[in-house]
Amino acid sequence: MNKKEQLKQLEEKMRGDAALPLPTNLVFGEGNINCEVMFIGEAPGEQEDIQKRPFVGRGGQLLNKMIEAIGWKREDVYITNIVKRRPPNNRDPLPEEIEVYKPYLTKQIEIINPKIIATLGRFSMNYFNPNLKISRDHGKVFRMNGRLLVPMYHPAAILRNMGLIGEYEKEFKKFPKILEKFDELLK
Ligand code: URA
Numbered sequence: 243m244n245k246k247e248q249l250k251q252l253e254e255k256m257r258g259d260a261a262l263p264l265p266t267n268l269v270f271g272e273g274n275i276n277c278e279v280m281f282i283g284e285a286p287g288e289q290e291d292i293q294k295r296p297f298v299g300r301g302g303q304l305l306n307k308m309i310e311a312i313g314w315k316r317e318d319v320y321i322t323n324i325v326k327r328r329p330p331n332n333r334d335p336l337p338e339e340i341e342v343y344k345p346y347l348t349k350q351i352e353i354i355n356p357k358i359i360a361t362l363g364r365f366s367m368n369y370f371n372p373n374l375k376i377s378r379d380h381g382k383v384f385r386m387n388g389r390l391l392v393p394m395y396h397p398a399a400i401l402r403n404m405g406l407i408g409e410y411e412k413e414f415k416k417f418p419k420i421l422e423k424f425d426e427l428l429k
Pocket of ligand 1: 283284285286287290295296297298299301322323
């Protein structure tokens with residue numbers, strides 16, 4: 243089975259899994275399945291639930307702008323979340339919700355096999371490495387089982403504090419260099 247078929251099968255399995263919590267729409271993820279960089283956020287919000295696509299609200303628009311600042315397009319990367327359905331009233335995902343979606347995200351990452359996982363926000367960063375702190379570690383590069391982990395602020399956090407936008411953009415613009423030095427950074 244090719245990657246596309248494997249991902250379709252995974253999505254269908256999720257759709258049929260009654261054990262997965264939250265009664266809202268499934269937002270599986272989208273983008274280039276042969277990407278080098280996979281962006282992973284927290285959970286869908288209201289707009290994402292309506293459109294069944296990740297990062298399509300105000301935060302998503304900022305994310306698109308940052309990807310374009312690199313000289314890339316949104317379609318060049320893959321975008322998803324750790325929790326694939328919207329928690330009520332946009333509350334934080336619960337540890338047990340994160341846990342039940344885990345085997346699916348693990349499989350999704352395995353199929354797509356990106357060089358870099360760029361997490362968006364604290365939840366997603368701590369999902370991969372509980373020892374990191376977003377205020378200290380954003381924009382840094384960490385090795386993680388043959389991939390690189392780059393924790394980024396959540397775009398919603400930047401929208402709440404636009405003073406950080408310049409630094410945010412600079413950190414996005416580092417991705418091509420990180421890819422160029424990938425083998426060296428992985429050593
Ligand atoms: N916030 C997230 O973490 N993910 C989305 O898809 C939208 C908003």
